[in-house]
Amino acid sequence: EVQLVESGGGLVKPGGSLRLSCAASGFNFNTYSMNWVRQAPGKGLEWVSFISSSSTYTHYGDSVKGRFTISRDNAKNSLYLQMNSLRAEDTAVYHCVRDDSVWWGDILTGYYVHWFDPWGQGTLVTVSS
Amino acid sequence: DIQMTQSPSSLSASVGDRVTITCRASQGIRNDLGWYQQKPGKAPKHLIYAASTLQSGVPSRFSGSGSGTEFTLTISSLQPEDFATYYCLQHNSYPRTFGQGTKVEIK
Numbered sequence: 156e157v158q159l160v161e162s163g164g165g166l167v168k169p170g171g172s173l174r175l176s177c178a179a180s181g182f183n184f185n186t187y188s189m190n191w192v193r194q195a196p197g198k199g200l201e202w203v204s205f206i207s208s209s210s211t212y213t214h215y216g217d218s219v220k221g222r223f224t225i226s227r228d229n230a231k232n233s234l235y236l237q238m239n240s241l242r243a244e245d246t247a248v249y250h251c252v253r254d255d256s257v258w259w260g261d262i263l264t265g266y267y268v269h270w271f272d273p274w275g276q277g278t279l280v281t282v283s284s
Numbered sequence: 285d286i287q288m289t290q291s292p293s294s295l296s297a298s299v300g301d302r303v304t305i306t307c308r309a310s311q312g313i314r315n316d317l318g319w320y321q322q323k324p325g326k327a328p329k330h331l332i333y334a335a336s337t338l339q340s341g342v343p344s345r346f347s348g349s350g351s352g353t354e355f356t357l358t359i360s361s362l363q364p365e366d367f368a369t370y371y372c373l374q375h376n377s378y379p380r381t382f383g384q385g386t387k388v389e390i391k
Contacts, residue, residue, distance in 0.1 A: 202380040270333035
């Protein structure tokens with residue numbers, strides 16, 4: 156069974172740091188790109204960050220750029236999110252999400268289409284004094 | 285950044301109703317759009333990729349359509365287990381962006 160289990164959430168003061176982990180199982184972790192997506196209490200979903208399968212490429216949302224760092228350890232089937240300079244508005248449930256894709260169209264003009272599946276249950280980060 | 289405008293933000297419907305949710309992208313995104321369902325206290329569940337392809341195991345009453353900037357999710361006959369919040373997500377470029385969500389409630 157494909158499974159993603161997050162850990163590392165908790166209560167932290169503004170300006171503090173926290174490191175989230177995501178343990179992956181049931182699939183070849185080293186062949187998939189991964190993402191973090193968060194959801195503030197009572198709010199919608201917000202994409203946070205992406206990392207390619209071999210860590211060559213990373214992307215970040217504007218609200219976390221320069222403060223958060225995504226990384227992975229393929230030998231340990233683990234994904235991480237280092238969060239620094241935390242703010243009250245970073246309070247959210249953070250989900251680890253696998254990035255899946257398939258080639259769409261013919262070999263000359265086709266492209267990859269992507270989707271997020273599965274999602275971990277999430278870990279709650281609360282930033283408050 | 286690509287903005288995704290989802291409507292309506294909420295709707296009330298009865299079991300058996302046909303329901304349509306719309307997402308509009310601020311620029312063309314081909315068919316790089318997915319739909320996700322979230323129930324309270326649960327992680328989102330993937331329903332549709334490439335705008336119209338049903339994920340394995342998703343009931344056929346769900347369908348998606350559209351390309352470019354206009355997309356729709358349709359539930360042909362609403363079932364009790366379909367009451368949830370639905371989100372669109374563009375996978376065309378970074379940063380990835382979600383629609384604001386549509387909460388489907390029981391009338």
